[in-house]
Amino acid sequence: SAVISQKPSRDICQRGTSLTIQCQVDSQVTMMFWYRQQPGQSLTLIATANQGSEATYESGFVIDKFPISRPNLTFSTLTVSNMSPEDSSIYLCSVMGYLDGYTFGSGTRLTVV
């Protein structure tokens, strides 16, 4: 299975600011996925990031709020923009491995104050 390094692991941010989360994979992957896990909730897919094209966002998520970059086959970033307390969540990046299902990064625990 792929190994994913995600950072920061946690952050406390002021409302109105932005945070960029980085995700590095130890192998080349076509698609990377960004999930949000709100407190006490399950995982919700934010978007799918393909290298060389714009990310595909799920219903309820927009590029202006969650811009994503995918400059190469091993790296992606997710920015949470103009944050509010409602954005306090765990954000996880993941990749799909052949016959492995999803592999997840360790997550970024974001608290907006």
Place this chain on the structure above:
Amino acid sequence: AQSVTQPDIHITVSEGASLELRCNYSYGATPYLFWYVQSPGQGLQLLLKYFSGDTLVQGIKGFEAEFKRSQSSFNLRKPSVHWSDAAEYFCAVGASNTGNQFYFGTGTSLTVIP
């Protein structure tokens, strides 16, 4: 519509006792099924998966799960729980190992008491 249901929000078991976590799914195609564990403050770790073949699958940490197509279930079991098993457990279903949409259950929180 596709969905995954984990009926038990929270389960408490004694250390050494057996464990079964329930998962039911609704899916139009042949499902790929997964169980993940999330320890406090951590990301998700894959426990086991089912794609095809033997309906009883073995995973890491002594866990196993059984796929029952007639019941649309994929329950997770462990014969003897350890205190370190206390965590959140998520069941997930997808269309294929290359698909980009998985459906996660809402999770079951496991507490282990001495």
